[in-house]
Every structure is written in structure tokens, then in C-alpha cells.
Amino acid sequence: xxxxxxxxxxxxxxxxxxxxxxxxxxxxxxxxxxxxxxxxxxxxxxxxxxxxxxxxxxxxxxxxxxxxxxxxxxxxxxxxxxxxxxxxxxxxxxxxxxxxxxxxxxxxxxxxxxxxxxxxxxxxxxxxxxxxxxxxxxxxxxxxxxxxxxxxxxxxxxxxxxxxxxxxxxxxxxxxxxxxxxxxxxxxxxxxxxxxxxxxxxxxxxxxxxxxxxxxxxxxxxxxxxxxxxxx
Numbered sequence: 001x002x003x004x005x006x007x008x009x010x011x012x013x014x015x016x017x018x019x020x021x022x023x024x025x026x027x028x029x030x031x032x033x034x035x036x037x038x039x040x041x042x043x044x045x046x047x048x049x050x051x052x053x054x055x056x057x058x059x060x061x062x063x064x065x066x067x068x069x070x071x072x073x074x075x076x077x078x079x080x081x082x083x084x085x086x087x088x089x090x091x092x093x094x095x096x097x098x099x100x101x102x103x104x105x106x107x108x109x110x111x112x113x114x115x116x117x118x119x120x121x122x123x124x125x126x127x128x129x130x131x132x133x134x135x136x137x138x139x140x141x142x143x144x145x146x147x148x149x150x151x152x153x154x155x156x157x158x159x160x161x162x163x164x165x166x167x168x169x170x171x172x173x174x175x176x177x178x179x180x181x182x183x184x185x186x187x188x189x190x191x192x193x194x195x196x197x198x199x200x201x202x203x204x205x206x207x208x209x210x211x212x213x214x215x216x217x218x219x220x221x222x223x224x225x226x227x228x229x230x231x232x
Contacts (some may be wrong), residue, residue: 030089
């Protein structure tokens with residue numbers, strides 16, 4: 001399973017089509033996101049008020065600059081109006097986060113992503129005009145909670161009540177093809193991929209036979225996917 005959450009996958013470039021993305025705020029979240037975007041083939045402009053952080057990532061990101069993102073004129077000088085994608089990764093200073101998003105909206109940035117640290121922060125960012133609001137700490141907390149209390153090896157929420165769950169194949173389906181196991185009818189889940197005991201994940205088909213030791217990646221309503229992962 002990928003370590004990056006589903007919302008992050010939407011920032012991935014299509015083949016041969018890198019994007020230019022501005023990341024505002026180079027703290028732990030922003031810097032990790034920016035470095036990964038560079039690894040994925042994007043051109044990344046990192047922006048932070050801290051000279052120390054700007055110096056630290058000067059040789060890592062495509063471009064890095066020191067600027068106050070709450071100053072709309074400073075953003076104009078950075079060419080923000082020509083920037084197709086912006087991630088506001090400011091977390092510790094809620095006022096700066098909100099003002100920065102408001103500036104992006106005023107400057108008609110077409111795709112604004114923003115990090116929220118609390119539910120109220122997320123609500124305000126949405127009302128101000130952020131197109132996508134993510135709460136990485138909350139998302140990770142929920143993910144770990146599902147892993148700790150259930151039988152899943154990994155868990156990714158795709159929607160409020162829909163998830164991907166990685167789990168060992170339960171004995172009740174071992175030796176059967178997916179068509180014979182009728183998982184969607186019996187358990188309300190669909191096997192997306194399957195990983196043999198000594199192999200790698202591959203796409204599942206109705207004729208795929210489940211063997212002992214296989215790992216399944218199933219999709220379904222959260223409660224049904226979790227219930228399937230807890231089968232013995």
C-alpha cells in the first residue's frame with residue numbers, strides 16, 4: 001500500500017506531464033510534501049518566511065524563496081497569478097494560513113489546497129475559498145485507530161464511508177476463485193488486487209484463485225471492509 005493518502009495521489013502528474021506547484025510553508029508537513037512532489041517529477045516553488053528553512057531546502061526543491069504569504073503584493077511578485085496549483089501547508093499559525101488562502105482566492109489561483117489543524121480551521125478554510133482542505137493529523141489518527149482495533153494490515157479511507165483495506169485472505173475463501181467466493185454478494189466487498197505469499201500485488205480477476213498466505217486489497221463500505229478483515 002502507498003504511504004501517501006488518497007488526496008495526495010490526486011496531485012500526482014500524468015505520464016509525461018509534470019506540474020508546477022507552489023508549496024507555502026516548509027515545516028514538517030510542507031517540506032515532506034514538497035520533496036515528494038519533486039520526486040514525482042514536479043517543479044516545486046517552496047515559500048516560507050523563515051530564512052533557515054529557505055536555506056535548508058534551497059538545494060532540494062526546484063526553487064525556494066523567502067516571502068510573507070499574507071502579503072498579497074509579495075505573492076504577485078512571485079508570479080502567483082500564473083501558478084496553476086498551490087498548497088498552503090501552514091499549520092502552526094492559523095491566522096497566516098487563512099490570510100494566505102484568502103490572498104490566493106483574491107488572485108484567482110485555480111487550484112488551492114490547504115492544510116487544516118482543527119475542524120474549525122478546516123471549516124474556515126473552506127468558507128474562505130480553498131478548493132481542497134486536508135487534515136493530515138486527523139486522517140492519520142483515524143487510519144491508525146482502524147489498524148489498532150481491527151484485523152487490517154493497512155487502511156485507507158477513500159470517502160466518508162468507503163475504504164480500501166489490506167488484509168490476509170480468510171480461510172473461508174482460500175482455494176476458491178473470486179467468482180466462486182462471491183465476495184461482493186456474501187461480504188459486500190470487491191477484491192481489487194491480490195498479493196501471493198512470495199510475490200507482488202497484481203490485479204484480481206474473477207478467475208483469480210485465492211491461496212493460503214495471499215494478501216487481499218479489498219474495497220467496500222468501511223464497516224463491511226473492516227468486517228471482512230476480521231474474518232477468521
